[in-house]
Amino acid sequence: MNTITKLFPAIAVLLSLIVIAMPLLPKHEQGAYDLDTLASLPVSAGGRTKPLDTVARNSLMIVSDRQTVTIDGKRQPAIRWMIDVMARPQAANTYDVFRIDYPDVRSLVGAVEGKQKRFSFAHLQRFGQELNEQFQRVDKIPTKVRTLYQKHLMELSGHVRTYFMLMERETPYAIPPLAEGEQWRPLVAEIHTPHEGHETHAEPSQAAKRFDNILTAYQDQNPDRFNQAVSEYATMLDQQIPDITRKARFEVFFNKLQPFYQGTVLYVLAFLLSCASLLTAGFKGSVMSRTLGRAAVGVLAVTFILNTFGLSARVYMQGYAPVTNLYSSAVFIGWFCVAMGLFLEWLFKNGLGAALSAMIGCVTLIIAHNLADGDTMQMMQAVLDSNFWLSTHVITVTIGYSATFLAGFIGIAYILMGVYTRGLTPDRHKTLGKMMYGVIAFALLFSFVGTVLGGIWADQSWGRFWGWDPKENGAVLIVLMNALILHARWGGMVKTRGVAVLAVFGNIITAWSWFGTNMLGVGLHSYGFMDSALMWMLVFVVIQLAIMTAGLIPISRWQSTPQ
């Protein structure tokens, strides 16, 4: 074995560490204003304490569908946009941030043709009267019966409101509770915005005054005064609420690191490496295959650790169990699949577990990023706020989802490899069969326990163990599917190939209970509704059915001869 093959896995791991560290490097040239310290100031928004940075990123994400803004041809961080909105609205109003996609809404603001997707507030103001009339008209129509145009229009209306709330300093709740009996409150509660011209009714608190100093200095375009005001305020908070400022700084780090986003790239890398390893495995005892395989596992392990850190960080920041919305469920499913994949890799050492889990990890992260609002880490309704049940029921049931998916993907690998390649050797046929069986058994255990724990939670919450709620039904479908596969195998009705075909069907069932029930918009559990998701869901189902059909082709006509 030469040095390069020996070092290759280490190089791959090093490369992925560099990929991870990249976003931590300063991206934007440091201006005269100390925006980094400003970004880490703690505020309260949506019921949770977080740094201004998160509020800026989330608000910009809502309005603009991205986390940076282009000012004078240069990319600027969200916090720059936010301080402009709060302190220099006359400047912020000229930034093209309002994203409008729907053609009829675009034509409403005079943009029938052209590639421009984002419009400035000043631009919208020119069509203000007509927009306002439309907003008011549509607002009276019940949400359920609104047309697509009306929905998009109301979306824009919401974005404008988000913008206004920042400009009027009503969000975030910037002033912290420093004295006994105080609550987080918005700046506007103590100091009115300069362009409003109201008299302040009471003497503002020290914190409010200092926060206002920051904004005024920025408004006056005085970097020295601004930096001093920011640093004084930050020091004061560090002394009085050190726990909160520490947490806020950690969240800024988390925002910069974007652990889930980086994961996507690395999973692709791990997947390519393990595919290359599988393809070169044809030559028995191939050194190249083993080297590539080791590199794949290395990259996968690094990514897994990054993902683990991301999930734990969420728990620390939000104070909830890791799964609280569709976004985090997607991340968690991917994370757990990778954990199982690494375990299978350790058990079988054949590169299949690594390849599959890298693929699932990547796909789930892509799904997560394409969900409506990204990871906003909102607080939960009282009915869902019971950490014990959240951590037990939701996690077990999500593990059940993960395992069912993993089994389905092993099924896909089995079928595709067998039908279209010569790669399904009798050896692989045997291991894949064992892997599927083990994973399905695991899936049955967790989906069952998770489902019943959900029932117990429901019984504790509103006295109904089982309500035939769509999400509950979805969970029980997964249990039945897994039970069906196992019983069919025990009864000798299916062998490895049949298990593979059924496991692929399990993918459809799992996707249905994960997303389909949300699309129905029914029941207590429909926590996130997505529009275009329906199309993707159908695409997914069709692909699964196609693979199942391929799996039903008689083995005599497969490329491989597994037995």
Place this chain on the structure above:
Amino acid sequence: MNKGMKKILAPFASLRLTVVLFAVAMVLILVGTVAQKYEGNWEVVNRYFHSLWLMMPIGIAGIKIPFVGGYTLCILMLVNLIAAHAVRFKLNWKRAGILLTHAGLILLLAGELVTGLFAVEWQMTIMEGESADYAVDIRQVELAVVDPSPQKHDNVVIVPQSVLASHEEQAEGTGGKSGGRAGPIQSELLPFDIRVVNWMSNAEIFGPMGAPPQLWQNNPATRGMGKSAVAREVSRVTGVEGGRVDAPAVYLNLTHEGQDMGTWLVPLHGIGMGDPRQPVIINGKTYLLELRFTRDYKPYTVHLIDFRHDKFVGTEKPKNFSSEVRMVDPSRNANFVALISMNHPLRHGGETFYQHQFLRGDIGTVLQVVRNPGWLMPYIACSLVSLGLIVHFGVMLKKFVSRTRR
């Protein structure tokens, strides 16, 4: 077990049957889920899951096919399971897990059966500082005819929802929709005869301004609230609209000794904020007419001391709610204070009290009251199944790992 018995049971014990039953159950559950987009959750549950069989829509041209209901499926699964164990009974480590799992499943199904047959749910609304001695069933209404003349109590005659619905008159020319027994509701307890002109399972009420003109022109009401409001039947609340309930309304024609007392609109809860009860005066005596949720009077009184509702700072999102109540139950010699909050119900006298909702302005609480003799069964069942699966797959995994790592 003797051989003959085994031979008879064998076909019922087949794993093939198990797989078929699982597949059938999946179809039933899937269709029963999608159906909730169009129908009320309770209707779906009763028709699909708490039934022996049903006509199932297949989604094409309104065609329906007969299909097994939840109860039948449950029974078949139980037969299959018990027969399988009777035929193949063996006690060893390998079977122990399976036995435990299946015992747990039987208990779980039995629990659902007990719940389906015996569980009852009510709601209890209490204002802060006040008490309640009854709970209501929000899925059923009743017509109450109240005689408030006695000093210390009211005399109340109740006409249940089923009687109202089945006595609906056939609307002219339309052939009627319920095919009910036309004819008045008569009883010597009632001060008048009641003809049900129009029964609406769920109704929308319009004030004088908002109603469509043709609704006003055909307004059947001649007395009471119906003169300033009209009701229109709307489709019943579906499972999609979680939390909402039907608001029925009824048009009644009253006669006293052959004399027409007018046609009245009686909607659930009345109209607006005032007293929902409408006075009907007969020979100088006042009776009050009201459509209300079916009441169940309890042997105890619940007094709401304090209702708390905290929100997340700067949002309208509820962080928690709780009701501090005093339970006074002379029949059980009980008198104590308890705090009911989300996930922390109060259990008393076979009934469980859950924090359910609250009244706008936080002036009162709505408790969900549930009596379910089978409430403990799922807990035991779940433990059994989980234990069984862990034992079974644990034994398998151990064997599997030792084989692959040899």
